[in-house]
Amino acid sequence: MFSAYNDIAYTIDQMHGIVDLNKYFSDDELDEYIEGYVQDGDILNNGKLKVFPVAKSTEILTINKIDFDIFAKATNVSSKDLSTIEGLVEVSQKYYEWTDSLTPKPNDGKAFFGRDAMANYILAGSMQLGHEIFKVKDGKMKLDYNEKVARKLWDNYYIPYIKGYFTASGVFRTDDIKTGNIIGYVGSSSSATYFPKTVTNSNDETYSIKMETLPCPQFKDSKNYAIQQGAGMAVMKTTKTRQQAAVEFLKWLTDAK
Template sequence: MKKFVGNKYITLGILVCLVLGALPGCTNNEKKKDPITLTIWHVYGGQTDSPLNDMIDEFNETVGAEEGIKLQVTVVSNTNNIHNAVLRAANKEPGAAELPDMFISYPKTILAMPDSNILVDYKDYFSEEELSAYIPSFLEEGTIDDRLVSFPLAKSTEIMFIDKTLFNRFSKETGAKIEDLNTWEGLFNLSTEYYRWTDKQTPDIEGDGKTFFVHDYHFNYFQVGTESMGEDFFKNGEIAYGKKFEKVWNPYAKAAIEGGIWLNEGYATEPLRTGNAVVSVASSASVLYYEDIVTYEDNRSEKIEVIAKPVPHFENGEKIVMQRGAGFCTVKSTPEKEQAAATFLKWLTEPENNVRFVTQVGYMPVTEESFDILPETLKNLEDPKYRSLYDAFVKTQNSYKFYTPPQLDTYLELETSMEKNLRSILRMTNKRWKRNEKDVDTLVTEALESLKIDMKK
C-alpha cells in the first residue's frame, strides 16, 4: 500500500511538472535566459533613418530572437566623431563614454589606440573555410599584427559626383565637356575656368568667382596620385616629397590658389548641396547625403541631377583608386558576447543580406558570392543616382587598381596635419593671389615650401 501511494505521488508530481514546467528539476529544460545585449556605434545613415538600423531590427526579430541576442544602437554618427570617441574612451579620458561592445572603425583608429589587444580577433570565431568566402584584400585591411580585428561588412572606393544640371549650364556657355573630367589635368583646368566664368557674371564685384571642385580627403589625392606616378608617397614613416609629388602638387595648388578648389572644412556634400561646387570626389557611400535639390545662398532652390563617374587619373599615371570602407570591431568581454557579435556579422554578410544592405548605402559587398548576385539586384534599383553610382563602380572595378594605405604608426598624424596645413596655407595663398602679390607659379612653389615647413612642426 505504501508503495502504491508513493508511486501515486510521484506520478502526480511528474504531471504537474509536465503541465506547468515551472518547478526546478522537473525537466531538463532550463528557464529561458535573458538575451545577450550588444551596444553598437556605427556610421550608416542617421539615428532615425538608417539602413543598418533596419537590418539590425530584422536581425533582432529573427536570428537574434532565436539565439537570444539583442543589438542596441546607441550612436549613429560620422567616422570622425566615432574615431575621436573611440580614442577618448580607449585612453580613459575624463568624461569619455565607455566603449560599446561593437563599433565601426578604420584601421587608422585601431593603430592610434593605446592597446588594440582589447579587441576581439575574429579568427577565434570564424573558421578558415568561412573566411575563405570573403574578398582577401578586404580581410587584409582589417588585419593588424596578424589579428583580424576589423571585420568587413561593406567596402567602398572614391567616386566622382557631379551636379550635371549646373555643369550643363557651364558647358553651354563655355564648351566644357564632361569627358574633360576623366583626367586630373582636365578637371583642374575646368576649375580655373569655372572660377573666371562665375566671376564675370558679376562684373561690378571683383573676385567673387565660385569654386568648381571639392575633394573630401586631400591627403588621399596626393597619396594615390603620387603612387600612380610610380613613386612612393611615404619614406621612413614620413611624406617623401619627391619629383612625382611635385607633379601632383602643381596643378592642384594652381587651381586652388586661383579660386577653383573648395578649401573650407567639412564634407564634400555640403558645397554641392549649396551650389558652391559642381564636382566632388568622395567616398561612394556619400551617395546617401547627395540630394537632388540645391539650395543656394540666396535661399533659391533648384532640382538637379547628380551623376557618378570613376575618379580622374593623371594622363601619364596608372589608374589607381583608394580602397575605402570601415569594419566592425568588437571589444573583448565574455565568450558569449563575443560569439553573439560574430553571429550577427555572419548574418549581415550572408550574400543576400549583404547585397540588400550595401545597395542602400552605396558600398560594395564583401564576399565572392555577393558579387555574383549583385548584377541581378542592380536591375531593380529605382533611383537613377544609385544606378549611376553602380555603373561607376563597375567601370572602376574593371579599369582601376585598388590602393590600400600602409599601416604606419605615423599615418593618422600625417593625414590630420596635412589636411589642416595645406587647406590653411592655400587659403592664405589665394588671398595673396587676389592681391596680385606674385605670379601664380611662384605662389605654387612657395606654398609647397610652407607646407613642408609646417609639416615638420
C-alpha cells in the same frame, strides 16, 4: 564585439587584445568577401585579421548635372574631361573663366570643384605616381617622400585653390553644392546620400538639381589606385563561447541573403 576604424582597433588591441578572426573563417568563406576589404583588416600586415569589413566605401566624383550641362554646352566640355586630375583642373579653370565672363565685374569667377579629404588625395595620388608615402611593417612606419611627386600634388591641388578654381567653405563639400559654391566634388561614396536635391544660391534663388556620379579622377598615365575606407567589426578576447557567438553573428550579418 564593437565597431571601429583601424586606428581605434589597434589601440584597443594593444590594451586588451582583439581576436584573430582568421581562426574562425575558412579560406572559402573569406573568398566570398572583397579581397582588399579583408586585407585592410590585417592592421599590422602580419597575417592576423583583427577588423572584419562591414561598412566600406571608396571615393567618387559627384557633380550637379543640371549646372554642369549648362556649362558644358557653353564651353564644349564633357564629363569625359573629368577622368584625370589634370583634366579636372583644366575644366575647373574653364568654369572659373566662363562664370567670370557672365558678369561685368572682373575676377569674380566661381569655383568648380572641392574635395572632402586632402589626406586621401595625397595618399592615393602618391601611389598613382609610384611612391607610397607611408609604408608600415610590423607596426613601424617608413617615410618615402619624393619631391617631384609632392610638386605635382601641389600643382594640382593648392594652386587651383589659390586661383579660385577649387574651394571649400562648408563643413563638407555637399554643403558647398547646396549653396552653389561648387558644382562637383570628390568625397566618400557614402556621402552620395547627403547630396542635396536643390541649390539655394547667394541671390536666395532656389532650384532643383540632379546628381551624377563618376569615377574618382586619377593622374594621367598613372597606376590605378583608389582609396578604400570605413569601419569594421572587431571581437574582444573573452571566453571561447562568446567569441564564437560574435563570429557567428558577423557571418549572419554579412551573408549575401
